[in-house]
Amino acid sequence: MIFSEVPAVGAGVFTRNAIKSPSVLYDMEVARSKTVRGIVANSGNANTCNGPRGMVDVLATADTAAGLMGVDTSDIFVSSTGVIGLPLPINMVKKGLSALPGALRPDGWEDAARAIMTTDTVPKLSAVKLRLGGKAATVLGIAKGAGMIQPNMATMLCFVATDADISKRMLKAALKAATDVSFNRITVDGDSSTNDSVIVLANGVAGNGRIDKPSVEYYAFLDGLTAVMSGLARMIVKDGEGATKLVEVRVTGAASERDADTAARAISNSPLVKTALYAADPNWGRILCAAGYSGAKLDPDAVSIAFDRTFMVKRGTGLGPDAEAKVEKVMQRDEYVITVDLGAGKSSASILTCDLGHEYVKINAEYRS
Amino acid sequence: MIFSEVPAVGAGVFTRNAIKSPSVLYDMEVARSKTVRGIVANSGNANTCNGPRGMVDVLATADTAAGLMGVDTSDIFVSSTGVIGLPLPINMVKKGLSALPGALRPDGWEDAARAIMTTDTVPKLSAVKLRLGGKAATVLGIAKGAGMIQPNMATMLCFVATDADISKRMLKAALKAATDVSFNRITVDGDSSTNDSVIVLANGVAGNGRIDKPSVEYYAFLDGLTAVMSGLARMIVKDGEGATKLVEVRVTGAASERDADTAARAISNSPLVKTALYAADPNWGRILCAAGYSGAKLDPDAVSIAFDRTFMVKRGTGLGPDAEAKVEKVMQRDEYVITVDLGAGKSSASILTCDLGHEYVKINAEYRS
Numbered sequence: 161m162i163f164s165e166v167p168a169v170g171a172g173v174f175t176r177n178a179i180k181s182p183s184v185l186y187d188m189e190v191a192r193s194k195t196v197r198g199i200v201a202n203s204g205n206a207n208t209c210n211g212p213r214g215m216v217d218v219l220a221t222a223d224t225a226a227g228l229m230g231v232d233t234s235d236i237f238v239s240s241t242g243v244i245g246l247p248l249p250i251n252m253v254k255k256g257l258s259a260l261p262g263a264l265r266p267d268g269w270e271d272a273a274r275a276i277m278t279t280d281t282v283p284k285l286s287a288v289k290l291r292l293g294g295k296a297a298t299v300l301g302i303a304k305g306a307g308m309i310q311p312n313m314a315t316m317l318c319f320v321a322t323d324a325d326i327s328k329r330m331l332k333a334a335l336k337a338a339t340d341v342s343f344n345r346i347t348v349d350g351d352s353s354t355n356d357s358v359i360v361l362a363n364g365v366a367g368n369g370r371i372d373k374p375s376v377e378y379y380a381f382l383d384g385l386t387a388v389m390s391g392l393a394r395m396i397v398k399d400g401e402g403a404t405k406l407v408e409v410r411v412t413g414a415a416s417e418r419d420a421d422t423a424a425r426a427i428s429n430s431p432l433v434k435t436a437l438y439a440a441d442p443n444w445g446r447i448l449c450a451a452g453y454s455g456a457k458l459d460p461d462a463v464s465i466a467f468d469r470t471f472m473v474k475r476g477t478g479l480g481p482d483a484e485a486k487v488e489k490v491m492q493r494d495e496y497v498i499t500v501d502l503g504a505g506k507s508s509a510s511i512l513t514c515d516l517g518h519e520y521v522k523i524n525a526e527y528r529s
Numbered sequence: 530m531i532f533s534e535v536p537a538v539g540a541g542v543f544t545r546n547a548i549k550s551p552s553v554l555y556d557m558e559v560a561r562s563k564t565v566r567g568i569v570a571n572s573g574n575a576n577t578c579n580g581p582r583g584m585v586d587v588l589a590t591a592d593t594a595a596g597l598m599g600v601d602t603s604d605i606f607v608s609s610t611g612v613i614g615l616p617l618p619i620n621m622v623k624k625g626l627s628a629l630p631g632a633l634r635p636d637g638w639e640d641a642a643r644a645i646m647t648t649d650t651v652p653k654l655s656a657v658k659l660r661l662g663g664k665a666a667t668v669l670g671i672a673k674g675a676g677m678i679q680p681n682m683a684t685m686l687c688f689v690a691t692d693a694d695i696s697k698r699m700l701k702a703a704l705k706a707a708t709d710v711s712f713n714r715i716t717v718d719g720d721s722s723t724n725d726s727v728i729v730l731a732n733g734v735a736g737n738g739r740i741d742k743p744s745v746e747y748y749a750f751l752d753g754l755t756a757v758m759s760g761l762a763r764m765i766v767k768d769g770e771g772a773t774k775l776v777e778v779r780v781t782g783a784a785s786e787r788d789a790d791t792a793a794r795a796i797s798n799s800p801l802v803k804t805a806l807y808a809a810d811p812n813w814g815r816i817l818c819a820a821g822y823s824g825a826k827l828d829p830d831a832v833s834i835a836f837d838r839t840f841m842v843k844r845g846t847g848l849g850p851d852a853e854a855k856v857e858k859v860m861q862r863d864e865y866v867i868t869v870d871l872g873a874g875k876s877s878a879s880i881l882t883c884d885l886g887h888e889y890v891k892i893n894a895e896y897r898s
Contacts, residue, residue: 179821179829209817209829211846244814245847354818431800435890445613448578449723452548460548460578477580478614521804521887 161260162272162319163229167195168363169328170237171335173343175356181208182215183238184355186222190237191359194328197235199319199359200225200260202253203276203304204242206315208354217248224257237359241278241304241315244354273302276317280306280399286391288384290324292368292377297324299384303392306399315355316343318392324381325364327372334382335360342389346397346512360385397512402519405437406495410510411451413464413501419456420509423502426454427511434516440491442484444472451500462503468496475503530629531641531688532598536564537732538697539606540704542712544725550577551584552607553726555591559606560728563697566604568688568728569594569629571622572645572673573611575684577723586617593626606728610647610673610684613723642671645686649675649768655760657753659693661737661746666693668753672761675768684724685712687761693750694733695740702743703751704729711758715766715881729754766881771888774806775864779879780820782833782870788825789878792871795823796880803885809860811853813841820869831872837865844872 172191174184190196200221207214218238226233240248265271273283287300305316326334339358364370371378398406409428414420427433430450436443444465451458465473467490472483490496497510541560543553559565569590576583587607595602609617634640642652656669674685695703708727733739740747767775778797783789796802799819805812813834820827834842836859841852859865 177818177821178825178827179817179832206814209814209842209845209847211830211844243812244817245842352822354814354821431885431889438890443612445575445578445723448548448613449546452546452723453721456547458547461580463548473578473614475580476578478578516800516890518887518890520800521807521885521890 161198161200161225161264162321162361163198163264164321164361164363166363166365167197168361169326169331170196170359170361171328171332172237172357172359173335173339175352175354177352177354179208179354181206181240181355182218183207183240184357186215186218187237187239187357187359190234193234195235196237196361197229197231198225199237199239199361200257201239201241201276201317201319203278205240205246205248206242206244206355207240207248208244210245210247213247217250220250221253221257224254228257228261239317239355239357239359241276241317241355269300269302276302276304278304278306278315279401280304282399284392284395284399286388286395288387290380290384292324292366292371292380295366295368297366297368298322299324299388301388301392303396305396306401315353316396317355318343318358318389320358320360320385320388322360322362323365324362325366325368325370326362326381327370330371330373330378331360331362334378334385337382338386338389341386342393345510346393358389394512397514400514402517402522403514404517405515407437407513407515408497408510409513410497410499410508411502412499412508413503413505414507414509415457415505417507417509419502419504420507423451423454423456423458423500424509424511426450427500428513431516434513437491437515438517440488442467442472442487442491444478447498447500448473451502456502457504458502459504464501464503466499467491530567530569530594530633531690531730532567532633533690533730533732535732535734536566537730538695538700539565539728539730540697540701541606541726541728542704542708544721544723546721546723548577548723550575550609550724551587552576552609553724555584555587556606556608556726556728559603562603564604565606565730566598566600567594568606568608568730569626570608570610570645570686572647574609574615574617575611575613575724576609576617577613579614579616582616586619589619590622590626593623597626597630608686608724608726608728610645610686610724638669638671645671645673647673647675647684648770649673651768653761653764653768655757655764657756659749659753661693661735661740661749664735664737666735666737667691668693668757670757670761672765674765675770684722685765686724687712687727687758689727689729689754689757691729691731692733692735693731693740694735694737695731695750699740699742699747700729700731703747703754706751707755707758710755711762714879715762727758763881766883769883771886771891772883773886774884776806776882776884777866777879778882779866779868779877780871781868781877782872782874783876783878784826784874786876786878788871788873789876792820792823792825792827792869793878793880795819796869797882800885803882806860806884807886809857811836811841811856811860813847816867816869817842820871825871826873827871828873833870833872835868836860
């Protein structure tokens with residue numbers, strides 16, 4: 161449970177999957193409330209596809225938490241993550257909730273980050289300190305998510321809390337802008353799971369003048385929010401199930417931003433590319449092939465590929481064994497950038513991805529069984 | 530090498546990947562010739578992304594083969610499959626070609642099927658006998674391909690030969706129709722590799738009256754061609770890298786055929802679904818999730834899922850542990866059908882897929898290294 165001692169403004173971005181958990185449908189309503197007070201989340205059970213009972217259990221969860229904290233039911237966001245199609249053990253949830261009010265601590269963030277883990281191997285926290293109108297403020301976030309990421313993401317949850325004073329309208333704008341350059345670069349609300357949610361609460365306790373327009377303070381806040389969310393997004397990819405590499409796929413020279421994005425996603429999601437990353441094998445043909453079938457406009461005779469600063473392909477032609485040997489060394493690194501220039505324009509986009517190794521199969525063949 | 534002793538009509542369907550092997554670009558020209566004589570293919574090297582040298586090597590291959598057989602260069606299709614970005618060892622190819630004319634045999638099809646294998650574990654042949662206008666005719670095909678299939682297919686090659694007498698125009702029509710219900714159900718020309726090709730030669734030696742319109746004989750021929758190509762497509766999925774299961778994903782109740790196809794492909798390509806198939810784990814939430822993010826219209830409260838004839842989900846709700854135990858048994862089978870009804874209309878489509886296991890990672894992390 162995350163709880164604000166004073167009313168806060170809240171905002172959320174949620175999955176675009178046609179099948180949404182009832183908790184997401186409920187949270188979309190809560191996000192419309194003028195003020196909110198907190199978030200309750202459980203892991204292990206997604207409470208999705210359980211028929212009408214699903215929404216009943218969401219309301220029971222919110223209602224129980226609100227009763228315990230002495231606030232309105234509509235003040236509480238509810239999130240669930242875990243297996244789809246199993247009824248939520250609501251009595252267990254109620255029992256667990258009753259222990260929470262006494263256990264709330266200002267420094268309990270790591271415990272909270274740990275409580276929402278599923279196949280995550282590490283809890284994920286990120287925080288920044290800001291100066292807003294001469295006052296100190298904090299933006300702090302926790303997240304869970306360790307799936308293969310788009311297009312088959314395990315549920316991604318992110319909860320951000322800040323004591324900055326900001327209007328609901330500007331908070332929504334900041335959340336959208338920060339999501340676009342963080343979770344949407346690993347994708348949250350495009351192709352996503354039934355429960356994906358990013359929720360932010362701002363309670364104004366910092367005492368800065370309320371941010372209600374695109375001021376210098378707004379951009380300072382946006383920078384902080386973006387830093388926290390980008391940090392968490394990066395941790396999620398790095399903790400990708402069985403992942404051993406964190407790779408940024410940067411597509412340049414595209415005819416449009418959309419093309420750049422499409423090509424970067426096709427490369428990032430290709431199992432053939434991802435197994436080559438795992439093997440640190442400079443099999444650039446697979447990268448080119450994925451760019452080719454993505455539908456993005458490209459000029460086969462102008463395509464170039466580099467791994468960090470080492471070129472492997474220039475103008476559609478491989479640079480041979482010497483370049484390959486150098487690229488192999490780059491691919492031993494834990495983190496690197498693959499730049500693919502499509503030779504078709506001036507737009508660019510990048511996506512974070514990870515490799516696909518034996519551990520991925522092991523985790524996903526065994527999870528739930 | 531496949532060679533017809535008399536001039537044949539030829540037709541081909543080729544990859545739609547923006548990056549095409551020069552052999553594919555060349556074959557698209559050959560397919561326009563009034564008559565053709567044969568096909569030359571190599572495996573191990575895709576001759577793709579080798580700069581201008583690639584096309585020079587294709588022409589040298591065709592020219593050498595044509596010279597040896599005493600026909601025109603433009604009578605010979607050329608196919609390559611293997612690693613992208615390595616120059617074709619053209620002297621080795623020429624040397625190999627010189628041995629072929631003496632080795633051609635009417636019963637050499639299995640050798641040919643074996644010669645084009647890359648990561649395939651078995652050679653793939655399929656043939657049917659037909660009666661056309663009172664005459665006996667044969668349709669025989671060979672294929673290679675064992676990738677994870679769409680959207681990251683390793684190259685798929687299929688060569689079909691028939692002694693049926695059919696016009697070039699009707700052969701093209703038959704090839705297109707047969708491809709749509711065979712290789713396009715595992716996908717060839719949508720998202721595909723740089724070298725994918727299906728080529729058919731018909732030399733008329735059977736002596737049936739030439740098929741030049743949509744007659745009874747045309748449909749008999751189309752049935753035969755479809756049977757051969759569907760059989761080969763099925764063998765390719767079954768031989769999917771590391772695959773242990775052959776699963777048909779059949780989407781019904783879709784708002785449009787396009788929606789049905791989109792949802793079936795999303796389910797078929799989901800690594801989370803494919804690892805669950807591998808583990809024989811009835812994790813239907815992953816299936817629903819993939820249908821949900823595919824973009825296909827669906828009614829969450831009307832979705833149903835069955836494994837062969839056993840329902841797992843009815844009207845958006847899981848049927849519980851008893852159903853799950855039964856479905857687990859179905860999933861032990863080598864081959865089964867997953868039917869997903871979207872509850873949104875009357876259209877349907879199906880896609881063949883396979884599971885994703887440890888062997889897939891092993892093969893693709895090690896291939897080429």
